[in-house]
Amino acid sequence: MNPRWPWGIALCALSLAIASCEREVRPFQDLAVSSARTQKPVLSPLFPGGQPLPEPNQSPFQKNAYGTSEGKRLFDQFNCSGCHAHGGGGMGPPLMDDKWVYGSEAANIFESIVEGRPNGMPAWRNKIPDAQVWQLVAYVQSMSGNEPIDVLPGRSDHMRSSTPENARRAQTPVQTHTP
């Protein structure tokens, strides 16, 4: 009898056991919490009586494949592609490179979407619920590979010539003043 077959069975059992360990949670019910959150507009970096405490990152969609792929869908449906062109840039700056004018942290991107930025980026306050903004934030971060590899989208709903997000080289964010 082949003495290797017990090892084969053990390996199969082990991989099955590992595969059953973790399944990503889709935070549907957290949507309500994050949508009910009211953001105060930040119009000036000056605050009376010292800096306020930074808002905790309330995104339920960081490092979440479901949230990232929802963000990818919304990125097209809300016509972000109209200016940012699937991340390569057009009228708006590219989002798949390493250059960040207004910060690469999730909170920075959230502010860019909600408050808008000079020279064209509209303010989406009260037009996109916070939960969906967080999904867009997760997708924007994934465009330059700044999400775990297992979270990055691997396919598109429609034909697209660019490399899938999970096959791109991850970019190290660099702060710049020119887009």
Added chain:
Amino acid sequence: MREADDRDSGSWIPAAKTSSPAPTLTSVVPTRPVRVVITAAAFAATACSGNQAGLNPHGPIARSVATHGWALLAICTVVYVVVMVAFIIALGRRRQDADDSPETSARLTRNVSIATALTVITLIGIAASSVVAGRGMYSPSGAGAITVDVVGHQWWWDFQYHDITPSDVFTSPNELHIPVGVPVVIKAMSSDVIHSFWVPNLMGKRDLIPGMVTNTWIQADEPGVYRGQCAEFCGHQHAHMALNVVAEPMDKFQAWIRHQRQPALEPVTDQERHGRDVFMQSPCVTCHAIRGTDAGSHVGPELTHVASRLTLAAGTLPNARGHLAGWISNSQSIKPGNRMPPNSFAPTDFQALLAYVRSLR
């Protein structure tokens, strides 16, 4: 407090009524085998009659599919009975001495040949009947009265009524209106994953495939509302992706078309006007279109005549004010994973928004 006390004592019956002797539990609740039989009978009954039942056909395609199904059942029953009878006879027979005579050999050859020929003819007959029933689904027997595009979305249906005049084009989410007794051609498409359009009382299943157009048709013999359902697993809320087919006489259908082509009704009261402002300044406007206003996005279902529809959320909820309120404020508790995000409004704004949406008849 009163209610809490009742709950604590484990009784939901008001104190005044407890004096009368309640029927004993055993006399009301049937025993387990009886319940199983009742449940099975109920399932069988719902499959035969009523809405969303393939064995209760109300149109030519459904009828040919149902006839085909009954024919298959009859053939299979006959085959099953014949095989079982032959099997039982064979079991009962004694082992006989070896018989190599030419007569016996010829008899056996003849019997096996007849059985083989009967089997082949039956299978070819079933295949031919299946092909005829299947092909009947693709193109209508007569000229189609109208053509309607159906686009599947996760998890709702968009029925698009096209016209040469661009301003006469409109969409009717989750509700397909058709005239009675006339074939309606359906061009089926999908915006995301594979869905399947299925109205069991009227037609068979037809897949909606992204990137291509599939054809089918539908015809109702008598007026009525027929429920349909997505028949291809398409994600989290596949089970809540239903639709209604409303079959009406031609004059009522034409009136419905004329009404749907109109832009949304202007709000009448101050509250409705305020509700329209709330709609235009809130996330609603990012996804939903209302013809005749600035709202023009087609990410979600069009709401121009939303109050005239039978259901909300693709056949999930009856179209009533309370259900609408629940759906807008937190649809994720009703249909988890659906694409409508929860929304929070100030109470007066919310009431105004509800009044406005309910006025969109």
